[in-house]
Amino acid sequence: MKRNLLPKFLRLCQRNFKILLFLGIILLFFITPLRGLLDRQILSSYLQSLGIWTIPLFVSTYVLVAILGLPITMHTLAGGVLFGFGWGTVWSTLAATLGALGAFYFTRYIFHDWAIAIFGNHKLLRKLNQAVTNKPFNLVLSLRFAPIAPFNIINFLLALTPINSKIYTFATFIGVIPGTIAYTWLGVSGKSAIQDNELFQFTLASCFLVLLSLLPFGLQYWQRSRKSP
Template identity: 45%
Template sequence: MQKSIVRRKRFWILAGLTVILAVCCRDWLPLLLNQEALVQCLNIAEPWRSLAFVSAHIIATALGIPGTILVLVGGAIFGLVWGTLWSVIGATLGAIAAFALARYLLHNWFKQRFDQHPLFVRLNRIVGQRSLRCVLTLRLAPISPFNLVNFLFGLSAVPLRPYALGTFFGIIPGTLAYTWIGITGRQAIAGEKLWPLTLALSLLVLLSLLPVWVRWQSSRAGD
């Protein structure tokens, strides 16, 4: 009984904080979908633009807003190395926040509703036993539904530690590719050579095949 009351209080506290965050940020949330406006705002935010960029990433990811534009902007403003680093940090922290929201707000309800469903039980057992591998495999796919995956893992049996580690290391290749596209894309628009952009896009295509290779290697190891 006491645990039920504590969980209920925690639910309403987190739900209230999420609503407050969304309301407080509603005026500038559209900026997260406007590349040029983001570049201008972050340039004005100097010398705090790194912190502003990471904070924007965290909020966008926690609220389920696509972060691709942010990654492209990171490449245009910070360059390949720092743009990738700040994007990976921001996206990972935001993914942890989204995971926590799903875990503490909806996990118990979801488990009670689907706990007897054979497919849910089987999937939950697999991701619980191979948490890090499952997270890494999904994160290595640069075109996977990143925000949806955050919430789904929060509803599963995956512990926080392998989720955080798998997310951090798994998104590095895809983030690097998108950051590079952000740099080379602006260069192409400015009239410079197109081959760097073509190379960056080719890297993204190759990375999209990486999860297939990982699964193939896993199946070979199982044999």
């Protein structure tokens, strides 16, 4: 009986090699100094010391974190600290779009068959497929607009649909701008709050983020109230 377990285990590992490799990369990420990429202070301090390499390393690590499905919020906040509001928004928007596109292709061409076998009949995925067929740009734009929307899960799910990558990329670029503005502003104002004890801008940025997060729910309520007699 025990002799049969090893071949079964090896066959299981072979069928799920891509998943195991991906999980191994994420584990390696957390047990090495790379985990500092998820800490805003460590990330900001490290990137500030790189001189002319700050921007390319900021964008590259942002894209890497997005492809691995890890939180990108710390990078956006760090962008505000490093580059200020204007350029921080520009570089974070660019990096978020590239990261979303990288995660999209990574899922579509590496994990598509495995994911469809597991989630193909899920109700949510069927609804997304229908929405992508009807209004792909509007769907992606609405999913990206709210900063509380799960950025990485959206990348994963949309990669399982037949959406055109150009539409996905352009709608993502437009859709992440409001949330990027909010988090970059939060990073800039948070730095001012710490260094200069200036809380007004930090409070405004926090309120803007909250309002932006609640806006989709307000639009849904407004649409329902218009339809009701």
